[in-house]
Amino acid sequence: MSDxxxxxxWVFSDDVDTDLIYHNKYLAETDPKKMPQYSFEYYPGKENFxxxxxxxxxxxxxxxxxxxxxxxxxxYCLKEAGVPAILAETCSRIYYRNAxxxxxxxxxVKGLSEAIKAGKIGDGDDxxxxxxxxxxxxxxxxxxxxxxxxxxxxxDIMSAxxxxxxxxxxxxxxx
Amino acid sequence: xxxxxxxxxxxxxxxxxxxNANEVVTVEPDFCMxxxxxxxxxxxFKKIGVKKVWKPERLVVILDxxxxxxxxDHAVNHKEAREFMQNQGAPHFYDVSSSxxxxxxxxxxxxxxxxxxxVIGSDSHTCTYGAFGTFATGIGRxxxxxxxxxxxxxxxxxxxxxxxAKGRLGKGVSAKDFILKxxxxxxxxxxxxxxxxFHGDGIESMSVASRMTLCNLGIEMGxxxxxxxxxxxxxxxIRGREKSSGWEVLWADPDADYVKEYSYDLGxxxxxxxxxxxxxxxxxxxxxxxxxxxxxxxxxCTNGRLEDLRAAAEILKGRKVAVRTIIIPASWNIxxxxxxxxxxDALLDAGCIVCNAGCGPCLGAHMGTLAPGxxxxxxxxxxxxxxxxxxxxxxxxxxxxxxxxxxxxGKISDPREAF
Numbered sequence: 001m002s003d004x005x006x007x008x009x010w011v012f013s014d015d016v017d018t019d020l021i022y023h024n025k026y027l028a029e030t031d032p033k034k035m036p037q038y039s040f041e042y043y044p045g046k047e048n049f050x051x052x053x054x055x056x057x058x059x060x061x062x063x064x065x066x067x068x069x070x071x072x073x074x075x076y077c078l079k080e081a082g083v084p085a086i087l088a089e090t091c092s093r094i095y096y097r098n099a100x101x102x103x104x105x106x107x108x109v110k111g112l113s114e115a116i117k118a119g120k121i122g123d124g125d126d127x128x129x130x131x132x133x134x135x136x137x138x139x140x141x142x143x144x145x146x147x148x149x150x151x152x153x154x155x156d157i158m159s160a161x162x163x164x165x166x167x168x169x170x171x172x173x174x175x
Numbered sequence: 176x177x178x179x180x181x182x183x184x185x186x187x188x189x190x191x192x193x194x195n196a197n198e199v200v201t202v203e204p205d206f207c208m209x210x211x212x213x214x215x216x217x218x219x220f221k222k223i224g225v226k227k228v229w230k231p232e233r234l235v236v237i238l239d240x241x242x243x244x245x246x247x248d249h250a251v252n253h254k255e256a257r258e259f260m261q262n263q264g265a266p267h268f269y270d271v272s273s274s275x276x277x278x279x280x281x282x283x284x285x286x287x288x289x290x291x292x293x294v295i296g297s298d299s300h301t302c303t304y305g306a307f308g309t310f311a312t313g314i315g316r317x318x319x320x321x322x323x324x325x326x327x328x329x330x331x332x333x334x335x336x337x338x339x340a341k342g343r344l345g346k347g348v349s350a351k352d353f354i355l356k357x358x359x360x361x362x363x364x365x366x367x368x369x370x371x372x373f374h375g376d377g378i379e380s381m382s383v384a385s386r387m388t389l390c391n392l393g394i395e396m397g398x399x400x401x402x403x404x405x406x407x408x409x410x411x412x413i414r415g416r417e418k419s420s421g422w423e424v425l426w427a428d429p430d431a432d433y434v435k436e437y438s439y440d441l442g443x444x445x446x447x448x449x450x451x452x453x454x455x456x457x458x459x460x461x462x463x464x465x466x467x468x469x470x471x472x473x474x475x476c477t478n479g480r481l482e483d484l485r486a487a488a489e490i491l492k493g494r495k496v497a498v499r500t501i502i503i504p505a506s507w508n509i510x511x512x513x514x515x516x517x518x519x520d521a522l523l524d525a526g527c528i529v530c531n532a533g534c535g536p537c538l539g540a541h542m543g544t545l546a547p548g549x550x551x552x553x554x555x556x557x558x559x560x561x562x563x564x565x566x567x568x569x570x571x572x573x574x575x576x577x578x579x580x581x582x583x584x585g586k587i588s589d590p591r592e593a594f
Contacts (some may be wrong), residue, residue, distance in 0.1 A: 004575070014364075018559075019560065024539050025540070028252060029248070029582050036572065041566075042560055044560075064367065064397065067397065068557060068559060070297060072317060075315075094315060098318070101317040111188070122232035162317065163317050164219065164320070
């Protein structure tokens with residue numbers, strides 16, 4: 001299956017913490033659909049993200065995306081905004097598990113941190129991303145990248161749509 | 176044959192056969208900790224379609240993030256948690272009362288943090304329980320709901336990092352100063368996915384409370400878990416409290432395999448801070464001394480224990496604070512002890528305010544949020560941009576002694592000057 005998704009890039013630095021993605025003052029909100037309005041409110045220069053992000057746009061980040069808190073809001077606020085995947089060089093462990101458990105793809109892209117710093121991929125670039133193969137093309141400037149595919153168990157959870165649907169499909173495991 | 180790390184032993188014990196780093200295992204958690212987020216977790220749990228938690232006595236729910244509820248949204252979350260625990264017949268619920276406190280303090284105080292056991296918590300600082308030799312790690316809400324339903328959670332057995340400390344900390348220097356230095360060296364992603372083991376006579380010389388400070392900050396280096404060797408101090412602490420008999424002292428073999436190693440002489444550690452806005456932005460105190468502050472905060476799961484309050488009181492006794500200074504004991508037990516031994520008197524006499532046990536302003540919810548341009552020196556674990564309030568405010572992380580001395584002078588100050 002080859003599914004090439006097209007969308008614009010929103011580019012972020014290394015070490016984007018969960019407070020920058022979704023600030024703790026909105027933690028009492030529990031409806032995922034209401035979370036996108038707060039996305040990146042605290043990230044300098046990306047205050048416009050919540051207003052201007054379009055379904056299909058991608059998050060492009062360097063190392064250690066989603067470090068900090070275990071809050072799942074930081075996944076929901078992007079997923080519900082229609083961002084189809086996060087492309088990051090690396091990602092914090094809890095953020096990654098939260099993403100997988102919600103059927104939300106994170107592609108680990110080697111060299112992305114340096115490429116961002118060198119300006120080889122920028123805000124608003126048109127990206128073509130094949131989630132299944134990990135192939136990433138910046139159609140604006142021609143740069144290409146490769147994202148690592150996930151392991152078998154993670155892929156099973158992802159393809160079920162997340163951990164809850166995965167468990168429901170394997171009801172025998174639920175005691 | 177190569178020896179095994181702590182993580183390999185703890186996860187191997189849980190599955191009943193030897194395991195190696197990078198294997199994927201499924202284990203049954205000994206306890207599942209959650210806090211104010213229990214309400215939303217219970218909603219996800221209901222979607223799975225099972226009615227009863229697999230073992231209700233394994234749930235530990237401690238309200239702490241916004242206590243007493245600072246808004247009706249918080250109150251709704253508390254109400255849901257309360258009703259869920261009651262409906263499930265789950266006994267270990269710590270409501271807003273003098274039996275409560277910060278979850279990562281109460282959990283060990285109540286005897287749930289036990290050597291060799293597996294604990295998952297829907298809070299990133301769950302790694303704190305490694306101070307008791309527990310394999311403890313933070314997870315998200317969906318995953319917690321799934322664990323409640325299935326009694327299972329999968330882990331990749333982590334690779335391990337070894338941090339060795341020899342010697343003793345000098346006068347006025349704290350375990351927090353040591354771990355801030357380590358974080359500065361390892362960096363905020365340097366232990367991503369790893370198990371961090373603290374070794375050496377320097378760690379053995381520390382109190383259990385100090386080791387909790389070390390393990391608490393494991394997540395700030397990206398670690399899955401952090402752990403110290405459970406010794407006699409730990410066994411003395413848990414005696415009479417333990418809520419489970421199925422525990423076992425486990426520790427790494429001397430010839431275990433580590434992907435990274437760091438070594439320190441504690442005698443060379445000086446007071447230090449993490450500058451805004453990242454936890455690994457380390458600076459020795461001399462570099463930032465003199466920076467004007469607007470607020471000082473001593474508390475949290477990192478540094479709200481009795482030894483922390485006493486260390487602050489030792490400096491503040493007979494002095495006056497120059498800026499607003501907020502003290503939050505990590506639990507009501509600590510509050511009581513500090514009340515009885517005169518610590519709170521010393522802090523109040525110095526002009527500090529003492530708030531109720533809970534997370535307080537650490538996550539900017541209430542009780543000490545910051546205005547634009549304000550600077551806070553704090554004993555907490557995160558200095559992310561805007562975490563304690565306005566996005567144009569600044570947080571320096573430091574030890575209770577450094578925060579106390581800075582409160583006196585109104586600028587970041589070396590606590591060794593107090594002695």
